[in-house]
Amino acid sequence: MSKEKVLSAQEKRILFEINGEKNTLYNKKNRAFDLLKHVQGEKPVIDIERGLYFTRSFKTTEGQPLILRWAKALKYYAEHAKVYIDDNQLIIGRIGRPGRYGILYPELDGDILGDAIKQLPERETSPFNIDPNDAKIISEEIAPYWKGKTFHEDLIKALTPKTAALTYNQDKDFTSRFIVNETASFRSSIQWVHDYKIVLQKGFSGIRREMEKKLNELDEFSPVDQTEKKPFIDAVITVCDAIVLWAHRHAKLAGQLAAKEYNTVRKAELEKIAKICWQVPEYPARNFREAVQSQWFTQMFSRVEQKTGTVISNGRMDQYLYPFYKNDIEKSLITDDDVQEIFDCMWVAMSQYIDLYISSAGGAFNEGYAHWEAVTVGGQTSDGNDAVNDLTYILLKSKREFPLNYPDLAARIHTRSSQRYLAEVAETIKEGSGFPKLINDEEVIPLLLSKGADFEDAYDYSVSGCAECRMPNRDTYTSPNAYINFAAALEMTIYNGHMLKYGDELIGLKTGDAETFTDFDEFFAAYLRQQKNFLKHAFIQQHEIIRLRAKHFASPLGSALHKLCRDTLTDLHQPHIKGGIDLGYFEFIGYATVIDSLAAIKKIVFEEKKATLNQVKKAMQHNFTGYELLRQRLVNAPKYGNNDHYADEIGRTLDREALLFTRQYSKELGINLDLRYVPFTSHVPFGKVVSATPNGRLAWTPLSDGSSASQGADLYGPTAVLLSNFATKNYQYHERAARLLNVKLSPACVQGESGTQKLVQFIEAWRDLKLWHIQFNVINQDTLIAAQRNPENYRNLLVRIAGYSAYFTELSVDLQNDIIARTQNEAI
C-alpha cells in the first residue's frame, strides 16, 4: 500500500482547483485505521433508498399536513431501509451501502435529477458512481414524482425577471449564474446543530411522553389546535417511534450476527452492540458508549430527514458527553484509550457519508466532497466559566493521532482559556491538517447578546457548519441564504451593467461608461450602486425563500429536539417561532478582489494617472495579454491584507455599505440577515464567471476567499493580515457575523516548543482583536515547488531560513532549491 501524504487544508484548497479530493491518513495500526482502509479512495456511490422510500411514502400521503407527511416518510424509511453493521465497527448505523456513499433528497431539486445522474460519474467536481438499475429507478420512479413539486421549480417561478437574471442561467435546468446565488435549492436547511443533550438525558421515549402530555392538553374545539398543533404532535410522536424502530432493527441484526459469529471477541462485541441499541436512543444513555451511539443514531437519522447545508453539526461534544465520561472513569468502567477508540470509530463512520449535491452549483460550492460537521471543543460553560475538561483534550489528541479530515473540529477561544488548552490547540494546528479552526468567544458572544440572546444561551453556543455559531434551543432560522459575487458587480461597473461572459445581455445597472468617470469618487459611487442592486435582489430572493420553504420542507426530528418548537408546537421550518432568534446571513464573496481592484483604479488611474480607465478596461478585455506593463502597475498598487490604510479604508466602506443596507431592510423580513465573508469553495466557481479584474487577476481564476487577502497579495506577514482584517470591520454595527480567515505558516515557523508558544501568542492577539474565525495552514514541500513554478500565487509564503524568516518567492532560485531540499530532509 502506498503511503499517503498528509496535506494541509491550504494545499487541499489549492488542489481543489486542480484535482478532486484525496483522503489523507497515516498508516498506523488500530481498529479505526483498519476500518478506514476498506473505504479509502473509492469514488462514492449513490444510494437511492432514502430518495426512493421518501417518494413512495409521499405518494401515499398527498394532502396531509406537511410535517406529518415528513414523519411518515421517516417511519417508512425506518421500516424498509436496509440496516448494516460493518465488520469490526463499534459505532453502528449507516444510511447507505458499504463504502463511501451519498443519498438523494429529491424534494429539493428532483426536477433536474434525471439529467444530473447521467453526468454525476464524470462531473469535474465531486463525482459519484451509480448502479445502472438504480439509475433506472431514479429516472422512472423517483424523478417523475417530483417533477413540478420541487422547491427549485417553485422558487424559479416566484422570482421576478430581474432577480432571476442575476440568479439563474436561462437554460433548461435553470443552472446557477454564480452572481446573486441562491443556495436554498440545494439544501433544505443551512448549517444546524441539535440539542443532543436531551436525547442522551431523556431518550426519545422521554420526548414522546412530553408530546403525549401536550396532546391531552389540546383544546378539542380549537381549529388551530386541531389543524396545526395536533399534526405537529402526531409527527413528533411518529418520528420518535421511527428512530426507535430503526435502532431496534440494528439491535436485532447485531443479535443475529452475534449468534453466527465464531470469533469470541467479536461475538461479545456484537452482543454488546445489540444491548446498546435496545437501550438508546429510546431511553437515556447510561454510560459513555451508549451516549455516543445515541448521538450517532440521532445525527444519522437527521441526515435522512433532510439535507442540512454542510452536514448536520455535532455540537459541543466535550460538554454533553462529559458527565458520561466522568462517571465511567470514576467507576473504572472505561479508559481514555477506549474513549479515543470510540471517537475514532465514529469519525470513520462519518467519513463514509458524503454530502451529495445533485446540482452543478451545489457540487461547485462544496468541491472535494466538502463537509463541515463541526465538533466544538472548549469555550465557556453557560455560567461563564472555562469549559475545557479531560474530554476536550482527548478530542484534540484524537485529531492529532488520527489525522482524518473527519470530523471538522472547531475550538472556541476566550480570554481565560488556559495556557495548556491554547498550547494543545497550537500543537494540533501544527499537525498541518488545518484543524482545529478557531472561533472567538470574545466576538461571537457579544454579537449573540446584541441580537437578544440571554447570557446562558450565548455562553453555550455551538460552532455549526463552516464558521457559524448556533444556540441550539434559541436559534430558529434555517433558510439558506444568498452568496453574492461582488467581483461581478465590479465588472459591471467597468462594462456599464454587462459582463464579458454574458455579452450584450444587460444584467446589472447602467452606471455609466468607463470613459465618463472623472474621479475615483464617481467610480466608487457607481460600484456601490451595483453592490446595492445585488443586495436588493439577494433580499428579494430571501423573502421568497422564507415564504416558500415552509410549504416545501418540514423537520419533525429537528423540531423534536428544539425546546421552542416543542413548547410552541411549531415546525422548525416555519418562518417565525415564538421566542426564537432568527440569525440568517448573506455572503460577500470576492472581498479582497473588489478592494484591491478599487485601490488599483484609485491609485493608477486617478492619482498617478499612469493609465486611463478606458485603457484598464481594454487590458481587462484582452485578459491583460499584451498589457503586462499595465498589469504590473495594477498588481503593485496597494492591496488589502498589508495593514495599509489606503486599501483597508476602501474595504471598510464596502463593509459599512452592506451593513447599512441590511440594517434598513432585514427588519422588513423580520430576521437578522447578517453580513458574512464565508465562501466554502464558492470563490472558485464565482471566479469562473468573472473576467479579468483591475487588481491584475486573470479572467476566470478564483476570487479571493472569505476575508483573506487576494492570493499572494499580502506581503507583510500574518500580523498585517490580522490588522487589515480588524481595520476593515465596522465594530459599531451589530449586523455582522462570521469572517473566514485563512493564514498560512510554514511548519518551521511553529517548530518546537518555542514555535508552539509563538503560535499561542499569535492566537491570543487574534482573540484580542475580536476577529471571528481563523484557521492555519502549515505547508508541505510540494507547495514550495509549486510556489517556485508559479510565484505570483504564492507571494505570501513565509519560510524559516536560518535564524530568520523570509518570503519564499523573494529568495533566489538557488536558495529556493536549497530550502526545498532541506525541507525534504526534515520530512524524512
Added chain:
Amino acid sequence: MVFNIQHYSLHDGPGIRTIIFFKGCPLRCRWCCNPESQNHYPEISYDEKRCLGNEICSECQKVCENNAIMFSSEGKAIIQRDKCSNCMKCIAECPAKAYKKEGIEYTADELLDIVEQDSIFYRGGNGGLTVSGGEPLIHGQFLIDLLKAAKKLRLSTAMETCGYADYSILKQTAEYLDTILFDIKSLDNFKHIIYTGKSNQVILNNFESLCNDFPHLHKHVRTPVIPGFNNSIEDLQKIEDYLKDKPAVTYEKLSYHRFGVGKYKTLGRKYPMDD
C-alpha cells in the same frame, strides 16, 4: 536610515517582534548575508526575476538621466553603477517593482508608530522592538532617542549588534534595552581582521565593559560559524570558555548559510566568499 522593517519576527528576541534594520556597518564580514545593510547611504537594488524585460518595458531606461541603464541580451537591465547618481527615478517608474530603494529615512516617531501598530502581538510573549542592522550603534544619538522613546511606550526592546562601536553609545543604549544580542565572532584577532576588516579588540573591550556596567542585562551572545574562519572546535571552545564567568549570558551558534548570495547580484556586487 533603515533598509527594512520586518514584522512577525520570531527568532530575534523573546515573543513576536518587529525588527528595524538600520543601514550602515563598520565591518565587512565576508559571509555577510545582508550586503544592502553595509553602506550608510541609500542604494538601488535590482531584482531581475521581477523585471518584465525590455521587449515589454524600458521605463527605467527612459527616465534615467545619466544613461546608466543598459539591457543584457536576455532583456534584463544592467545598471552601470559608476554612471548612476542614485536619483531613484527608475524605482518610481518601474511597474513591476524590480527596482528597490535600499535605505529610507524615518523619524523616530514614524518608526515607533509602525512598531506600535503590532503591539497587540507583543503582549503574550514579551515581544516588542528589535533594532538590528547593519550596525544600529553607528546611528548614535538617533538610536538612543529611539530606544528611550520606545521605553516610554513600555515596549520591550532588544538590539542586535556586532559590538564594534564607541562604548559611550553602547552604554547609553543599554540603559533602554531588555535584551542585547551580541556577536562574538572570533577571539583570534588576526583572523578577525582578515575576515571582517576590523580588529576584535574594540568588540571584546565593549563586551567586558557591558558585563561590568550591566551585570543583569540579558546578553545573548551569538557566533556565526564560518568554514575556514572559526569553525574549528578549538576556536569555538575558546569563545565558550571566555563566556563562562560572564553575567547573564546565554550562547548560541548560528550555522553558515549562503542565502545572501543573490542579494549581492541585485546590488551589482560580488560575493566575497565565492571562492
